[in-house]
Amino acid sequence: MSGGRLQGFAAARIALLAGLALAMTLASPVTAHAQPRQDTSRGGNNAGDDETQRRARTRLELASAYYAEGRLDTALEEIKRALASSPDLPQALNLRALIYSALGDDPQAEESFKRALGVASADGDVLHNYGWFLCQRNRHAEADVMFQRTLALQQYRTPRRTLLVQGICEARSGRLELAEQxxxxxxxxxxxxxxxxxxxxxxxxxxxxxxxARFYVRRVNNNAELRNAESLWLAARIENRLGNAQGVRDLGNQLRSSYPQSREASAFERGGFDE
Structure with a gap:
């Protein structure tokens, strides 16, 4: 968010809405529910194990903070240190996958996701994020499997976010009826x-x-803290299809006055309602 407004809406194309969904998807990479494997074959070393885990989680928290700030190289270094202490920490593997994905290193990202699932196959955060990763690469059938596995978890606490990105993926692949459901x-x-x-x-x-469609976009535009150029442009396109010329003009005026430099305002000026 910036200035109290949600960013990343792109009403003209569902694919352009992915930015906001991804930000929501990756909100808490440190808070996975699965725990790393514990080596119980040796007794009497619980204090040492606890200290190792504490160090790993401290590094993980630092990495998460750097990741949130966009300092990806620094985040990756902290994750490497966390995994040096605790190689099977699924939250660290999950965050490493997200960092590699953001850096454009898909092979390393996928390897990290798979390794995390090898450690914690029922971790909803990992499944969700891996599904979104696959969706972004147009591997929709594989993404569907990850989302279904996520939603099938009884302990999973945020099905709404997985349903959101699953719906986006279905729309991106042209399955509009399923996306609506x-x-x-x-x-x-x-x-x-x-x-x-x-x-x-x-x-x-x-x-x-x-x-x-008008009903749902009005829910956004009726809140001054939420509406933006993308939501106004979607509303204008809807009103244009409904033949409401005055509504189109009103929305265009809002675009001009509030977002004069936006691509949506430019599209409105040239009458690009069906682009």
């Missing part, structure tokens, strides 16, 4: 989430369900 499930769980409302509105717009 998935995003409606996410919306039923968390109707206040603007990312879900925007994605659902965009899917409905693309399916020709313009009245219904």
């Amino acid at each position: 998935t995003l409606k499930r996410a919306y039923e769980i968390d109707a206040a989430n603007p990312a879900t409302a925007m994605n659902l509105s965009d899917v409905l717009y693309r399916r020709g369900e313009h009245e219904r």
Whole structure:
């Protein structure tokens, strides 16, 4: 977030909404629920083991902070130190995968995800993030498997975020009817989430369900803290399809006054409603 506004909406294309979804997906890489394997074959060394784990988790917390700041190389160094202390810490492997993904090193990212799942096959955070990684690379069938495994976990506490990215992936692969069903499930769980409302509105717009699309995008635009150029532009496109010329003008005026340099304002000026 910046200045109290959610960033990353891209109403014209579902694929461009991925930025916000990813930010939500990676919100807490340190808080996975699975625990690393413990070596119980040797007795009397619990204090040493505890100190090793403490050091690893301290490094992990530092890496997470650096990652959040975009200091990826520094984050990676801290993760390497964490894994040197605790090679099977799934949270560290998960974060390493995210860092490598952000650095564009897909082979290393995937290796880290697979290693994390080898340690903790029922870790919902890892499954969720690996599913999103696969979706971004258009490996939709594999992504579906990861999302389904995530949602099947009884202890998984945030199904709404997995349903959101699953719906985005389904839309990106052209499965709009299925995407609508998935995003409606996410919306039923968390109707206040603007990312879900925007994605659902965009899917409905693309399916020709313009009245219904209007309902969801208005939920975003009626909140001054949430609306932005992308949400206004989606609303303008919907009103254009509904033949509401005055509504289109009003939304265009808001775009011009609030976001004059945005690509959405430029698209409005040239009448690119169907681009």
